[in-house]
Amino acid sequence: MAGARMTTAALSDRQRSWLRRAGPLLLVVVLVVVPLVFPESVNETIARIGVFAVAVLGLNVVMGYAGQVSLGQIFFLGLGAYVTAYGVSNDWNIVVVFVLACLIPAFVGLLVALAAARLGGLAIAMVTVALPIVGVPLAKRLSEFTGGSQGLSARFGDAPEWSGLYDDQWRLYLVLAIGGAVFLLTRNLVRGKYGRVLGIVKKNENVASSVGISPYRYKVLAFTLASLIGGVSGFLYMLVIQYTSPETMSFGHSIQLLAAMVIGGAASIVGSVLGGAYYVLVPQLTNLVDPSLTALLQGAVLLVVLFVLPGGLASLARPLGRGRRSRARHDPAPLITPSATTKSGSAADTPETERQGHP
Amino acid sequence: MSRHFRSRKALVIAVASTLALTFAGCSREGGGDGATGAAASPGITDTTVRLGISTPLSGSTAGPGTCTVAGVKAYFGAKNAAGGVAFGDGKTRTVEIEALDDGYDPQRAKANYDSLKDDVFAMTAGLGTPTNRAWREAAIADEVPQVLVMTGDPLFSDTQESPWQLGFVPIYQNEGEAFGKLLVASGAPHKVAILSQNDDYGAGYVEGFKSAVEGAANIEIVDELTYEATDTSVDAQITQLSASGADVIFNAMSLVPLVVSALQKAQQLNWLPSWFLPSNTSSPGAVVEPGGGAAFPGIYSVSFAKAPASPAFAGDEDVQTYLAALKEHGDYPDAPAFPHCQWSWMVGATLEQAFTTMTEPTRDDFMRALRSIENFEAPLMLPGTAVTTTESGQPAVPTVVVQKYNGKGYDTVESLG
Numbered sequence: 001m002a003g004a005r006m007t008t009a010a011l012s013d014r015q016r017s018w019l020r021r022a023g024p025l026l027l028v029v030v031l032v033v034v035p036l037v038f039p040e041s042v043n044e045t046i047a048r049i050g051v052f053a054v055a056v057l058g059l060n061v062v063m064g065y066a067g068q069v070s071l072g073q074i075f076f077l078g079l080g081a082y083v084t085a086y087g088v089s090n091d092w093n094i095v096v097v098f099v100l101a102c103l104i105p106a107f108v109g110l111l112v113a114l115a116a117a118r119l120g121g122l123a124i125a126m127v128t129v130a131l132p133i134v135g136v137p138l139a140k141r142l143s144e145f146t147g148g149s150q151g152l153s154a155r156f157g158d159a160p161e162w163s164g165l166y167d168d169q170w171r172l173y174l175v176l177a178i179g180g181a182v183f184l185l186t187r188n189l190v191r192g193k194y195g196r197v198l199g200i201v202k203k204n205e206n207v208a209s210s211v212g213i214s215p216y217r218y219k220v221l222a223f224t225l226a227s228l229i230g231g232v233s234g235f236l237y238m239l240v241i242q243y244t245s246p247e248t249m250s251f252g253h254s255i256q257l258l259a260a261m262v263i264g265g266a267a268s269i270v271g272s273v274l275g276g277a278y279y280v281l282v283p284q285l286t287n288l289v290d291p292s293l294t295a296l297l298q299g300a301v302l303l304v305v306l307f308v309l310p311g312g313l314a315s316l317a318r319p320l321g322r323g324r325r326s327r328a329r330h331d332p333a334p335l336i337t338p339s340a341t342t343k344s345g346s347a348a349d350t351p352e353t354e355r356q357g358h359p
Numbered sequence: 360m361s362r363h364f365r366s367r368k369a370l371v372i373a374v375a376s377t378l379a380l381t382f383a384g385c386s387r388e389g390g391g392d393g394a395t396g397a398a399a400s401p402g403i404t405d406t407t408v409r410l411g412i413s414t415p416l417s418g419s420t421a422g423p424g425t426c427t428v429a430g431v432k433a434y435f436g437a438k439n440a441a442g443g444v445a446f447g448d449g450k451t452r453t454v455e456i457e458a459l460d461d462g463y464d465p466q467r468a469k470a471n472y473d474s475l476k477d478d479v480f481a482m483t484a485g486l487g488t489p490t491n492r493a494w495r496e497a498a499i500a501d502e503v504p505q506v507l508v509m510t511g512d513p514l515f516s517d518t519q520e521s522p523w524q525l526g527f528v529p530i531y532q533n534e535g536e537a538f539g540k541l542l543v544a545s546g547a548p549h550k551v552a553i554l555s556q557n558d559d560y561g562a563g564y565v566e567g568f569k570s571a572v573e574g575a576a577n578i579e580i581v582d583e584l585t586y587e588a589t590d591t592s593v594d595a596q597i598t599q600l601s602a603s604g605a606d607v608i609f610n611a612m613s614l615v616p617l618v619v620s621a622l623q624k625a626q627q628l629n630w631l632p633s634w635f636l637p638s639n640t641s642s643p644g645a646v647v648e649p650g651g652g653a654a655f656p657g658i659y660s661v662s663f664a665k666a667p668a669s670p671a672f673a674g675d676e677d678v679q680t681y682l683a684a685l686k687e688h689g690d691y692p693d694a695p696a697f698p699h700c701q702w703s704w705m706v707g708a709t710l711e712q713a714f715t716t717m718t719e720p721t722r723d724d725f726m727r728a729l730r731s732i733e734n735f736e737a738p739l740m741l742p743g744t745a746v747t748t749t750e751s752g753q754p755a756v757p758t759v760v761v762q763k764y765n766g767k768g769y770d771t772v773e774s775l776g
Contacts, residue, residue: 044473048466137589140558148559150512151465151489153496241469242496245489248465252418283467284474287459292425292690294460295417 031180035165035172043168044240045280050175051236053276054182056261057269058229063258064267065190066222067202068117068124071254072131076105076227078139078249080234085152085244086145094156098178101235102228109227110220117219120205132251139246151245154238175236182232187269189225198222263305265314274313399720402480408444408720409455410435410710411479413471413494414486414509416460423699427486427509428458429689430703431710433681436688438711447717447728454710461485465493476503481725484527484706486699488512499523504722506729507706507755509699511563518730518751525729526754527706531563531637532570534661534759535611538635539571541659541761542578542607545775550581552605552632554596554621556613557585564611564637581605586617593617594624601630608632615640622650633657633775638698638759647764657775658764663744663756664701668694669768677738701739708737709746709755741771 035043059073080101087097116127139146146152159170189195197218200208205215238244260279265271286297309315402409412431415424435454438444443451457479461468468490472482476497481504485491488510495515498505499522507527508515515526542549551572555561565583572578582603584596593612600608608625612618618640625631634655640646641660652658665672672678681704685691695701713729732755735746743760750757762769 041473041477045470048470137587140588143559149488150514150559151492153492155496237466241466241493243465243469243489243493245465245492247463247489253464280470283460283462284470287471291458291460292416294462295421 031176035169035176040166040168043172045284047168047172047175047236047240048280049273049276050172050179051233051240051276052257052260052279053273054179054236055230055233055257056264056275056279057183057186057272058226058233059257059261060267060269060272060275061186061190061229062222062226063261064271065195065202066198066219068219068222069122070128070223070226071125071251071258072112072128073226073230073257074249074251074254075131075135076109076230077234077237078132078135078244078246079105079108080231081237081244081248082139082146082152082234083231084235084238085147085154088154088156088238089152098235102231105231105234106224106228109230110224113220113223113227117216117223129251132249132254135249136246136251139249146246149246151243151247153243155242157239171239174239178232178236182229183269183272186225186229190267190269194218194221259302263302263312265312268312268314270317271312271314278313400480400722400725401477403452403720405450406443406452407455408446408452408714409457409479411472411475411482412456412458412484413461413468413475413482413490414458414484415463415490416458418462420463420486423509423697424460424463424486425691426695426697426699427484427703428456429685429691429695430700430705431484431707432456432458433684433687433689433691434704434707434711437680437684438707440688444711444714446714446720448720450720452714461487461490463487463490465489469494469497472497472503476501480504481506481722483507483710484509484703486510491515495521495524502722504726504729506726507709509702511560513563513752513754516752516754523726525748527709527756528702528754529661529663529756529759530567530754531560531611532567533754533757534637535564535567535569535609536571537567537661537759537761538609538659539568539578541772541775543572543575546577547775548577548579549607549775550579550603550605551607551609552581552600552603553583553609553611554593554600555583555585555609555611557587560613561585561611565609568609586612588614590617593621597621597624597630598628601625601628606632607635609635611637612640613637615642615646618646619650622647622652622655626651626654631655633659636660638662641764641769643764643768652764653766659772659775660762660764660769661759662698662762662769663741663759664698664705665739665741666698666768667701671768671770681739704739705737705746705756709735709748712737712746743771 034046055073055077058076059070062068062070083101083104084097087100088094112127112131116124119127140149157171157174159165159167163170190198197213200213201215201218208215237248256279260275261272263278264273264275282298282301283294286294289297305313412428414427415421416428435456439453443453445451457475459471459475461471468485472494475482482498483506486509491505491508491510492512495505502523504523506525508524509528510526511528511530512526513530513532515521515524516530542551553565555565582600582605584600586593586596610618610621612621618636622634631654634657636646636658638661641658647658665675665678667678667682681701685695685700691700709732712732712735713725716728716731717724730748732746732748737746741760744756744758746755747753747757748755760771763772
């Protein structure tokens with residue numbers, strides 16, 4: 001797709017606008033075809049990437065866009081997974097299960113945020129650290145609901161007869177559909193009014209207050225949304241992995257999610273996908289190199305990315321996007337993305353990545 | 360813009376549905392189905408057989424995890440160097456091990472399984488309950504053996520629930536039961552206090568112990584307390600139990616620092632009962648010595664493997680072969696720090712035992728062969744223990760022997776005292 005875009009320089013505005021529309025269309029076509037052409041193991045890997053891309057996206061909403069450090073995202077993934085596992089093993093309607101897997105984490109997130117958002121900066125980080133640390137023993141104790149430390153298995157989402165698809169293909173379609181919808185909605189949110197408000201809150205809360213924006217309210221909103229998206233990723237986790245245990249929400253995984261977000265690119269939609277890919281693929285790749293050195297190799301990859309691309313992997317894609325938008329500015333047709341958003345987005349990125357280095 | 364959007368959306372839907380309809384009819388070329396008839400299963404040829412392991416090689420359980428690979432790698436490394444393993448179908452094959460790191464993360468364990476399942480003949484030796492549970496159902500659906508895995512979870516040894524699985528190490532209940540039986544057999548009246556971890560680990564031990572002492576006239580359980588795995592002290596529980604007048608404490612704790620402080624606290628209170636500890640928190644150097652265990656009339660634990668560090672086995676032929684192979688073929692140059700190295704060596708021996716009775720190179724026949732081993736005394740096993748795979752609900756090693764601390768290591772004992 002990159003190649004196609006480069007050649008557009010010589011094309012007329014009309015053709016270019018057609019291509020701009022063709023981009024998302026092409027993406028959809030690719031997403032529709034992918035599950036059908038790849039072998040099972042590749043489909044399963046892509047589905048796992050989808051799961052963690054959604055989890056990283058949630059983290060991006062609260063951290064990348066709203067600038068509040070959250071170290072508890074994995075807790076909401078785990079909570080969503082447990083709700084799903086419990087619902088499925090009690091034969092609840094799957095739609096009800098999905099709605100609950102969104103709402104319960106969102107509600108818990110709201111409760112936590114109401115208290116935590118009163119604090120600033122690292123204090124929020126400390127509160128969110130508590131979530132996975134409390135979550136693991138809680139999951140072990142509430143064994144009636146969680147199966148204790150042996151965890152819960154729940155198999156659902158097998159391909160229905162009429163589809164003629166394999167189970168892994170059907171599951172990947174579900175992941176792509178649900179994950180795609182979450183990405184689209186989040187993209188629209190952060191590109192619109194709320195995204196700009198969150199950007200101001202992130203940059204300077206006093207400025208936000210002075211123009212009548214309540215930083216507290218928007219921090220709570222961002223945190224609740226992140227929890228909800230975490231719940232969705234938990235639902236997808238159960239769909240793909242079909243098993244959850246207290247180990248799922250261990251604190252270390254929360255840090256890995258955070259690293260994935262930074263590596264993918266903070267405050268970036270594409271970066272969330274890249275972060276998900278990093279979370280899933282790098283352990284697999286390092287396993288191919290030397291299984292006994294995976295932790296070391298992952299650390300090396302993390303350092304290399306942060307030194308070479310401090311803005312994350314998404315900064316590789318950004319010049320392309322910027323070029324496209326600046327050209328589009330001359331387009332007489334109304335634009336999807338006002339250039340102002342582009343600016344505030346990229347300006348907000350830099351301090352975020354710098355701040356990452358400190359804690 | 361909305362007009363653009365709508366027309367685009369319509370186009371998207373049109374194209375997508377056309378494509379979906381076109382491709383939905385296509386079927387994929389056979390991917391990883393189970394073997395039909397006597398055709399060889401994946402991962403086995405006339406000259407090689409490949410085994411997969413997913414185990415933690417990084418993170419906090421990397422120590423024992425590395426051992427689970429080293430032992431079995433050393434065992435088959437030595438066999439390969441000697442020409443290979445003679446299979447029951449008359450062919451001699453070398454055994455290749457492909458081990459992947461899962462970092463004790465269930466999600467990564469499943470990913471490892473997905474990437475290995477079409478290349479390996481069987482999965483084995485992996486450590487961890489959640490990491491093995493994560494792909495148990497997938498292994499059943501794909502009919503891939505997941506055998507001799509290192510988990511005390513009874514689910515893996517239930518033939519009905521887990522037709523393609525078999526656990527290796529004794530389940531928690533086995534350990535508790537062994538000590539209970541010893542107490543009953545002593546004949547003398549005993550008052551027992553129980554302090555256990557409040558999860559399925561502690562509950563498993565207590566269940567096994569209670570089933571052994573049930574109905575025995577000479578055993579009375581005088582007090583039973585629990586603690587949380589997150590607790591930093593059990594002093595209060597020890598104080599309360601010391602007032603119960605018990606002369607035996609059944610102490611199912613999995614945390615080394617808590618066991619040490621419990622031993623010390625009891626001495627401070629001048630309460631000196633006979634003390635039972637689980638196999639994973641009874642290390643002489645790390646637990647009993649710092650806890651001042653010599654003060655008690657007896658510290659008891661259970662085991663089924665010879666401890667290479669123990670002076671009693673220094674000259675043992677098994678132990679010497681094992682230590683040499685571990686260094687040469689297992690990528691494990693140091694003295695084994697965890698019993699999992701020895702267990703994994705036994706897994707190798709048990710697999711070989713199954714291979715020698717396999718008559719067809721299929722996963723089906725392998726499971727049949729594996730499930731028909733009886734009273735096989737694997738190298739490094741203590742006298743009185745053996746591998747028996749014919750009993751449903753029991754892991755491959757269902758028996759443990761009770762041992763008593765002798766000031767340096769443990770000796771097997773027949774009775775209390």
